Amino acid sequence: MIFLSRKWAIPMNKFWIILSHTYLNKLKTKSFIITTLLTVVITLGLTNMSNIIEVFDKGGDKEKVAVLDETGQLYAPLKEQMSALNKNLSLKEFDGTEKEAEKAVEEGEYTGFVQLRYDEEQLPEATYKAMSVADSNIFTDLQAGLQQLKTMLAASKISLTPEQLQQLYEPVTFDKVALEENAKTEEELNQARGLVYVLLFVIYFAVIMYASMIAMEVATEKSSRVMEILISSVSPIKQMFAKILGIGLLSLTQLAVLLSVGYFSIKRNLSSLEGGFFDAFGFGNVSISTIAYAVIFFILGYFLYATLAAFLGSLVSRIEDVQQMITPMTLLVVAGFMIAMFGLGQPDSPFIVITSYIPFFTPMIMFLRVGMLNIPIWESVLGISILAGTIVILAVFGARVYRGGVLMYGKSNSFKDIKKALQLTKKE
């Protein structure tokens, strides 16, 4: 053949040309840059939450509450109690009548006022009055302060020694111990829950966002009719997978940006925040295996839904129909996420165990289980295998639908079209 010897027969694998074209083009789009920046801002916001709260608290006014002390004795001990309970609540003794106090509240000088008096047994009793009682925090804190005050007074009446008083106040010792071997302690479980929760969110959003991006991409090529040139150059199957990988690379890029920003931001704040917000969310001692599982399930979940989205996208003729077409798929993801949210509280319930093997839910629910419990390795391997198998089946089936689907142009875009698309690729 003369022309096969042309100097540029096959210079670069077409698969890589499509992959890099898809990746670089999407990377340059405004929407990608904006969402990445936005998520970075959100990550920075979340990881600096305590700093931000502090800034606002410093700027914000303290809540001022007037105290109308009819007893003349209770104000000082109550103020002492309250300063320990809520630093942002400042109590002030009010000299005047109840009417004057009400007026001061109406004028906005105070948030509210407390009337203190003794009941028949010489124990404290109080009424709280404010313009609105919507802010229950103040009320609850005041109640707690008064309660302590009352206990103290009552205790002193029956003349208990300080030691006896101490015993009375001491909380009961109540420990949880899991008998199962390797089971996580309650503390570990709480930490895992925070991390799993955040990573579940990442998987959920990424799968929905990138899968619909693929469906959009395919539908755009189809509706702009550039598809016919493309499929006469490169096989639709090659195109489909190049596109899925290209967008997958994009999602990993975004994830990497997100994780590194989050990691460094946490690391910078960690020393000053020990025992606070981050420990509660389990970021202090992030388990490597949890992160590794998150990446595995992220990638597998992405492939599963991306393949589904690609072939669904190939069935529509107009971009407007894409959302409608992928809605059932989105609902599957949402259902998986809901089940996972339920599972955060009861990761070892039979329902969660069963759903963790259903491939469409595995990425989130099996991840939840490996993140929160110490399940035997074969269980996660089994889940991953079922998932991987489903991806392969879906890819083979999806590729056939895609091949026929891209040539189909019509009004309807129902699931009947899947059959039609398959028929197109057949000989008869």
Add this chain to the structure above:
Amino acid sequence: MVLKLEHVTKRFGDFTAVNDLSIAIPDKEMFGFLGANGAGKTTTFRMILGLLDSSDGRITWDGKPINYSTSHLVGYLPEERGLYPKLKVGEQIVYLARLRGMPKSEAVSELKYWLEKFKVPEYENKKVEELSKGNQQKIQFIAAVIHKPKLLILDEPFSGLDPVNVELLKEAVLSLKEKGTTIVFSSHQMHHVEEMCEHLCIMHKGAPVVHGSLKEIKRAFGKKNLVIHADFPLGFLGNYPGVVKAKSTTEGIHLQIDAEYVAEKILKEIVNKGFIRKFDLEEPSLNDIFIEKVGDSYE
């Protein structure tokens, strides 16, 4: 390098889109497909390109099937035009050329050549959606030919273009043919095919009605057209033996006759009746043949 279609049939369920089509398209020829919408032209092209599998029969080029391993040798202008609306002309032509196996640097210089040729070099950095429809078609054409294909398939290349651009495109197609490209194109406008193709095929409802070389088809058709302009009434010629069809015009009459000798007899008949300003014996037009074979006019 013959492109051969042997007993090619394509069925979609109960519907037969192409029925027993057998043609051979010689190397470096220009071959025209004629037919109304739905005659099966696009389906035939898609089968030639390997986008659809034929239900029966086989299609070979130089004895081998056309598939993705030969895609760098084939150029295709689909009937439904389409490019990425948001991409710049330069970016997407180079991308499409690379998918046809052309290296980037060569694609860039080739693109410059074609944009110059179509007198639109400034379009390289414009987005496709900013161009007029006619200019988008030029870009689409460039996308089909940039990688210097050996076999070029053009589905309705001239539809929707103004006469100036039709000429520009025709010129480009002819120059490609001179360089040795085998060109297959479809049209439902007879005169384009008549003007450009040595070989053609008329399709009707999926079946080839006539095919062969233009000259042979016309010769085999037998019937000729006779145009007479005279100062006296010519209406009586409508019933003259050998006249198939007659149509009076303001200046005279258009006749279709079934053989050349009929013209001779008519001339003898009318020569003494008065002044004859025009007596013209013409070859049948492709349109006449199309009407005769397909049954109704398309133009």
